[in-house]
Amino acid sequence: MAALITNIGELTTNVSRDGDLAGTITDAAVLIEGTRIAWVGPAADAPAPVAGMGTVDAAGRAVIPGFVDSHTHLVFGGDRADEFEARMTGTPYAAGGIRRTVAATRGASDEALRARLAGFVTELHAQGTTTFEIKTGYGLTVHDEARLARLAAEVTPEVTFLGAHVVPAEFAERRDEYVDLVVGEMLRACAAHSRWIDVFCERGAFTADESERILAAGVAHGLLPRVHGNQLGHGEGVRLAVAAGAASVDHCTYLDDADVAALAGSQTVATLLPGVEFSTRQPYPDARRLIDAGVTVAIASDCNPGSSFTSSMPLMIALAVREMGMTPSEAVWAATAGGARALRRDDVGAIAPGMRADLVLLDAPTRVHLAYRPGVPLIASVWKDGVGL
Incomplete structure (x- = not known):
């Protein structure tokens, strides 16, 4: 099974780039194939949906690793x-x-x-x-x-x-x-x-x-x-x-x-x-x-x-x-x-091709809201090994 999560307002990849520890990509998309992440990048460059591929519209919200x-x-x-x-x-x-x-x-x-x-x-x-x-x-x-x-x-x-x-x-x-x-x-x-x-x-x-x-x-x-x-x-x-x-x-x-x-x-x-x-x-x-x-x-x-x-x-x-x-x-x-x-794990904790498809969609536009809105339930959706929980 494949699924494309698109229209992600802020994607935290944890793949550091240009001094950004979080490896942030805005207006992003993530392609899941089976239990793994297959592609990550700007939504404008995302693979075109094919027959049988599910799609999730993040509606401008943030996605972080599980x-x-x-x-x-x-x-x-x-x-x-x-x-x-x-x-x-x-x-x-x-x-x-x-x-x-x-x-x-x-x-x-x-x-x-x-x-x-x-x-x-x-x-x-x-x-x-x-x-x-x-x-x-x-x-x-x-x-x-x-x-x-x-x-x-x-x-x-x-x-x-x-x-x-x-x-x-x-x-x-x-x-x-x-x-x-x-x-x-x-x-x-x-x-x-x-x-x-x-x-x-x-x-x-x-x-x-x-x-x-x-x-x-x-x-x-x-x-x-x-x-x-x-x-x-x-x-x-x-x-x-x-x-x-x-x-x-x-x-x-x-x-x-x-x-x-x-x-x-x-x-x-x-x-x-x-x-x-x-x-x-x-x-x-x-x-x-x-x-x-x-x-x-x-x-x-x-x-x-x-x-x-x-x-x-x-x-x-x-x-x-x-x-x-x-x-x-x-x-x-x-x-x-x-x-x-x-835990000496190299398959979790980041959103990149080949990693386990463990992701969290926040009911918020940025990861900052996890600290900015303490005590508020901001977890909108969770995927573990590519399966929604």
């Missing part, structure tokens, strides 16, 4: 609204709340978890997200981590094994034994369903030495590394990620000059999660500092029940522009091409 959400935790049970309410009245955020979700998740059936996950996927698609990663980390037993990885793999190839989320309560006095479990039986049970290995390198979670051991074990099983780091304070997460060749280090709220320099001299993406700062009242990361230093920046939702219970990438864009020093074009790039780089 969002790439490179950090989510979507398979879980329970609810932690009470923690959010407490934070809004002054209780500080701490990583220990994860254990509440672990208990609820262990008690939930596969059917309940699968149904909730399906709801989140529908929610993501409705908000323009066409590629997303899902982490485990709310099971923390061999059986439960394996089933979370298996359920996540039913809806995305971007599954991350995060057995090293926190040390569960039953191992509180035996953390060395828990690390042994993570790098041994638990990893073996989850590797077949996963592409990535992650670790929460943070006070209250895992030390740098423990994190290094866990990442190395994952790599030995064929998984690619990524890291949660520098969320709650200055620490070793960023430098650990760079040394491990991690695709991404996520949070990056507290960085010193050495952290920024390490990122700038590496292929590791700094993935910023502004929904967390919104929900926890922590300081927002300084995206401007990172971008000006030459660091590749992505933004993602970190959708999870404790510190960022939102799946809205448009909201992440608005927060990045308002609170983190990014321009609208930089924020849209970070939510699309940046996320693709954080």
Whole structure:
């Protein structure tokens, strides 16, 4: 099947040209053939429609690549609204709340978890997200981590094994034994369903030495590394990620000059999660500092029940522009091409021939409206692999 989207007022290709990071084409058209993009350019030069080709009139509205959400935790049970309410009245955020979700998740059936996950996927698609990663980390037993990885793999190839989320309560006095479990039986049970290995390198979670051991074990099983780091304070997460060749280090709220320099001299993406700062009242990361230093920046939702219970990438864009020093074009790039780089994907995040036909039609004339009109539903249509959702 072929389809021509024409009369696009502003097309964001993310194919940089003449200093324009967004690779903007005005009065544009896009030809989709099957699951891929076949042609991109000015509408006046578009291929003539042929028999059987569908056409979509964008009516002067903007088209952008589908969002790439490179950090989510979507398979879980329970609810932690009470923690959010407490934070809004002054209780500080701490990583220990994860254990509440672990208990609820262990008690939930596969059917309940699968149904909730399906709801989140529908929610993501409705908000323009066409590629997303899902982490485990709310099971923390061999059986439960394996089933979370298996359920996540039913809806995305971007599954991350995060057995090293926190040390569960039953191992509180035996953390060395828990690390042994993570790098041994638990990893073996989850590797077949996963592409990535992650670790929460943070006070209250895992030390740098423990994190290094866990990442190395994952790599030995064929998984690619990524890291949660520098969320709650200055620490070793960023430098650990760079040394491990991690695709991404996520949070990056507290960085010193050495952290920024390490990122700038590496292929590791700094993935910023502004929904967390919104929900926890922590300081927002300084995206401007990172971008000006030459660091590749992505933004993602970190959708999870404790510190960022939102799946809205448009909201992440608005927060990045308002609170983190990014321009609208930089924020849209970070939510699309940046996320693709954080997942080491070269087939999504841009609109160009040969790329997957993952596109979003905005009910707005420009991408700037994603930040200019926060909270307004601007997603008019979404295509995933050339199919309208």
